[in-house]
Amino acid sequence: xxxxxxxDRILTALRRQEPDVVPHMELWxxxxxxxxxxxxxxxxxxxxxxxxxxxxxxxxSMEKYDxxxxxxxxxxxxxxxxxxxxxxxxxxxxxxPIKSEKDLETYAPPDPDDPSRYxxxxxxxxxxxxxxxxxxxxxQPFMRVNEIRGAEDHFVDMIINxxxxxxxxxxxxxxxxxxxxxxIEIGADIVxxxxxxxxxxxxxxxxxxxxxxxxxxxxxxxxxxHSQGIPCILHSDGNIMPIMExxxxxxxxxxxxxxxxxxxxxxxxxxxxxxxxxxxxxxxxCGPLMMWGTKEQVRQAVKENIRKAGKGGGLIxxxxxSIQSKTKPENYVEMVKAIRDYGKYPLSLD
Amino acid sequence: xxxxxxxxxxxTGTDVSRTADLTRMAMExxxxxIEILNRGLLPGMQIIxxxxxxGEIYLPEVLFAGKxxxxxxxxxxxxxQKEGAPPRGKVAIGTVKDDIHDIGKNLVIIMLEGNGWELxxxxxxxxxxxxxxxxxxxxxxxxxxxxxxTTTVPRLKEIIDALExxxxxxxxxxxxxxxxxxxxxxxEIGADGYASNAVEVVDLADRLLGK
Numbered sequence: 001x002x003x004x005x006x007x008d009r010i011l012t013a014l015r016r017q018e019p020d021v022v023p024h025m026e027l028w029x030x031x032x033x034x035x036x037x038x039x040x041x042x043x044x045x046x047x048x049x050x051x052x053x054x055x056x057x058x059x060x061s062m063e064k065y066d067x068x069x070x071x072x073x074x075x076x077x078x079x080x081x082x083x084x085x086x087x088x089x090x091x092x093x094x095x096x097p098i099k100s101e102k103d104l105e106t107y108a109p110p111d112p113d114d115p116s117r118y119x120x121x122x123x124x125x126x127x128x129x130x131x132x133x134x135x136x137x138x139x140q141p142f143m144r145v146n147e148i149r150g151a152e153d154h155f156v157d158m159i160i161n162x163x164x165x166x167x168x169x170x171x172x173x174x175x176x177x178x179x180x181x182x183x184i185e186i187g188a189d190i191v192x193x194x195x196x197x198x199x200x201x202x203x204x205x206x207x208x209x210x211x212x213x214x215x216x217x218x219x220x221x222x223x224x225x226h227s228q229g230i231p232c233i234l235h236s237d238g239n240i241m242p243i244m245e246x247x248x249x250x251x252x253x254x255x256x257x258x259x260x261x262x263x264x265x266x267x268x269x270x271x272x273x274x275x276x277x278x279x280x281x282x283x284x285x286c287g288p289l290m291m292w293g294t295k296e297q298v299r300q301a302v303k304e305n306i307r308k309a310g311k312g313g314g315l316i317x318x319x320x321x322s323i324q325s326k327t328k329p330e331n332y333v334e335m336v337k338a339i340r341d342y343g344k345y346p347l348s349l350d
Numbered sequence: 351x352x353x354x355x356x357x358x359x360x361x362t363g364t365d366v367s368r369t370a371d372l373t374r375m376a377m378e379x380x381x382x383x384i385e386i387l388n389r390g391l392l393p394g395m396q397i398i399x400x401x402x403x404x405g406e407i408y409l410p411e412v413l414f415a416g417k418x419x420x421x422x423x424x425x426x427x428x429x430x431q432k433e434g435a436p437p438r439g440k441v442a443i444g445t446v447k448d449d450i451h452d453i454g455k456n457l458v459i460i461m462l463e464g465n466g467w468e469l470x471x472x473x474x475x476x477x478x479x480x481x482x483x484x485x486x487x488x489x490x491x492x493x494x495x496x497x498x499x500t501t502t503v504p505r506l507k508e509i510i511d512a513l514e515x516x517x518x519x520x521x522x523x524x525x526x527x528x529x530x531x532x533x534x535x536x537x538e539i540g541a542d543g544y545a546s547n548a549v550e551v552v553d554l555a556d557r558l559l560g561k
Contacts (some may be wrong), residue, residue, distance in 0.1 A: 084450050084475075092450045151453055155410035156417060159364050200529050201547050205408045242405070262530060287500055287530065326500060 001345065006053030007189055010133035014190070014231045014254045014279045016314035022306055022343030024336060025054030027137060027192060027235060027257060028322035036329040044127055050336045054133035054316075056192060057121050078110035081147045096150030101164055107148075109171055112178035118186055125187040136188040138179060140234065141172045141221070142214030143195020148172075158209045169217045176221055184228050191225055191232050192257070193218055197247070198238025200263040207243050215243075215250040222252045231255065233281065237321065239263035241270075248277050258282030258320045268308035271315075279314045284335065286319035290327045295334040302338035307349040317343060353381065357390030357422070361398055361415040362407075369394075369418035373425050383429035387466065391422055395464030399549045409457070412548070416460030423463065437468035439559050442484040443494030444472030446505035451498040454527065457548035458494060465552045481509050485518045492555055495541075497528040506531070507539040523558040525551070 001020045004012065009023035034046045047055045065075040065083075073085040080097030098107060110117075124134050139147075145168045146154045157165050183191055197203060197210055204210070222232045233255035240247060241264075247253075256274075259267045259282045267283040284290075284305050289297060302317065309315045317339045323332050342349060351359070353376045360369040369391075376386050398415045401407040441462055445455050452474045459469050472484055485493055493513075497503045506526050513519040525543040526536050536544035543558050545551040 094450060152413050152456065155413050156366075158410045159414050160366055199409075202405060203408060205410050209408070209410060291500065324500070 005130065006051070006132040007128075007130060007134075010054045010316060011189065011231065013313055013316050014233075016276070016279050016312070018313035018345045020345060022310050022315055022317050022339055022345070022347075023053040023133075024317045024339045024343075025052055025056065025133065025135070026318055026323050027056045027135070027194070028058070030323055030325045030327065032325045033323050033327050033329050033332060037333060044124065047128075047132065050333065052132070052336065054135055054190075055124055055128060056135035056137050057124055058137045058194075079144070079148055080107070093147045093151070096148060096153070098149045098164075098168065099153075101161070104164070104167060107171070109175045112175045113182065118182055121183070121188060122186050129187055133189045134187065135190045135192050135233070136183040136186075137192045137194050137235075138176060138183075140193035140195040140214070140236075141169050141176065141217040142197065142210070144172045145169055145213075146195070155205065158205060158213055162213070165213050169213065173217050173220060177224060180221060180225060184225075184230060188230070190255075191230055192235055192255075193221070193232065193253075194235040196237045197243065198236065198240045198263065200238055200260070202239050203243050204238075207246050210243060211246050211250055215247055218253075219251045226252065233257055237263065239265065241265060244270075244274060248274060253278060255279040255281050255316065258286075258318065261285060261320050262287065266308075267305060271309040271311075275309070275312070275314055279316065280309050281316040282318045282320050283309070284317065284319050286321045286324060286327065290319060290323070290331050290335070292328070293331060295330060298331045298334045299338040299341075302335055303342045303349060306339070306342050306347065310343065310345075310347050310349075313345075353379065354386070354389040354393075357386065358394035358397065361391070361394035361418050362401070362411070363418075364414070366414065366417055367421065370421035370425060373422040377425065377429065383426040383433055386422075387426060387430075391419060391464070392466055395419060395461070398464070399461060399552060403547075403549045409453075412457060412460060416456075416464070419460065419464050438466040438561070439491040439555065440468045440470070440489060441492045441494055441555065442470040442472055442481075442488060442490045443496070444476035444481060444484075445474040445496045445498070446502050446509065447475055447477050449497050449499055449502035449505070450474045451496070451528075454498070454529075454548070455494075455496045458496075458527070458551045461548045461552050462555060465555075467555060478505065478509050478512050482512050482516050482518060485513060485522045486516070490522055491559055492523045492525060494551075495524065495526045497526070497531065500530060503528065503530060503535070506535075506541065510540050525554055525558065527551070 004020045009019035012019040013023050038046045038049050065077045068074040076082050081093050082095035083091035083093050085091040225232050231254040234253040235257045237260045256278045259265050284301050357372045402412050463469050495506050497506050523542040526541045533544045543554045545554045
């Protein structure tokens with residue numbers, strides 16, 4: 001088969017077809033690891049250096065925030081959520097702006113048309129357009145509202161004050177529709193909605209609550225993107241198996257990340273059951289394997305991943321969450337190499 | 351339906367003030383605080399635990415029940431002191447230093463309080479020394495440690511080692527939990543117990559104290 005660009009590989013996989021090779025990209029790549037692999041280089045430079053097929057940017061919430069306490073890493077993001085940055089991939093929320101219904105009267109989400117929020121995305125598009133897939137990441141509405149209202153209040157409100165949650169959903173959807181329009185105008189190839197619907201034990205709320213308060217508003221956004229020809233990925237950790245039918249049916253997503261093995265998901269099983277409906281992305285252990293494993297173990301894990309889920313296309317090989325700060329740099333390099341070695345279509349791994 | 355059954359049932363409902371209202375009514379009717387707890391609230395929380403375990407209900411319903419339980423317990427607490435009713439045991443619990451996840455820990459608190467344990471919530475991002483002083487200064491039966499991140503899980507061993515170094519290890523049972531913690535890891539670091547979810551913690555705490 002003729003050689004495809006990284007962008008076309010990923011778009012082909014998202015259509016659940018076979019590209020020339022199994023594509024690879026990560027949604028989050030920690031700069032500490034990037035620096036060790038390519039000293040002085042940016043994530044963009046590393047993407048080119050390792051010939052990664054796609055690049056993602058967490059566009060809307062994380063690029064700007066107010067520092068409240070430098071020594072403790074306390075920040076306030078543009079949605080008004082106070083967070084603590086412990087050096088992990090994402091800062092953890094500690095205080096919500098909507099403490100009661102009254103706060104809704106004065107609450108203002110960030111400006112979706114603030115051009116400075118899209119600068120890094122623009123740079124990625126300018127550098128990679130047509131060659132590598134540019135993915136714009138935005139929080140899915142359930143997770144965004146969970147942070148604005150505070151996790152526990154959000155959950156309890158689904159039972160005792162559903163109207164408040166629906167109002168917050170409407171605020172987020174309105175913001176996101178404008179942000180998505182900007183993504184498309186700038187030239188993003190794909191949109192990824194990020195945020196968990198499940199813990200490792202199972203869904204965070206009943207399928208009915210999740211559908212009404214989480215997946216339906218996501219579906220609205222996906223529909224708008226589909227009407228513009230933009231495929232969508234959902235990132236949700238946790239054991240989502242019990243809600244998979246509803247999730248795929250109601251949201252209409254094209255790709256699912258990260259097929260969380262810590263939550264008991266087996267990419268082979270997911271491929272068998274749902275591989276004809278959604279492209280699978282992830283599942284290569286980003287924990288002990290990438291932190292402490294040997295290169296050979298990484299190669300075997302990649303091989304197994306492709307063997308289980310690569311057949312017929314519809315696989316984007318990736319880690320089971322992200323390349324975190326503690327990832328051994330040489331293991332990530334080996335992972336990329338192994339994907340190229342084992343991922344040539346037609347596959348011959350059985 | 352008896353008043354106790356009504357109280358138990360109210361924890362599975364959707365009216366957050368109903369449990370407190372029913373508890374107040376029961377007290378006015380002359381029922382003892384310990385009976386209201388043992389025959390109303392505790393069976394109610396056991397139903398919640400079973401339903402959560404079997405996947406009939408989810409986090410929102412458990413948090414709701416925790417809220418309702420808390421309201422009722424606030425009413426009963428002064429009466430307990432008068433009646434001299436002892437708690438099942440004392441547990442201090444916290445999320446380790448540099449880790450600020452608290453939903454798992456809070457669920458454990460709900461389930462243990464809901465089953466008659468007296469809880470001290472040490473909070474999140476708790477320095478190792480605070481865990482030691484909680485054991486040293488309070489009459490704690492069980493210390494609960496929560497760590498969610500690959501970077502903070504090593505703290506669990508650090509705390510157990512610190513308890514050992516300060517001669518406190520024999521005073522307290524240590525239980526550990528968190529998304530990536532396993533029974534094997536708990537055994538390896540010398541913890542007394544591990545539970546994979548908040549419902550299992552109730553059995554674990556009983557087991558640790560030989561109840």
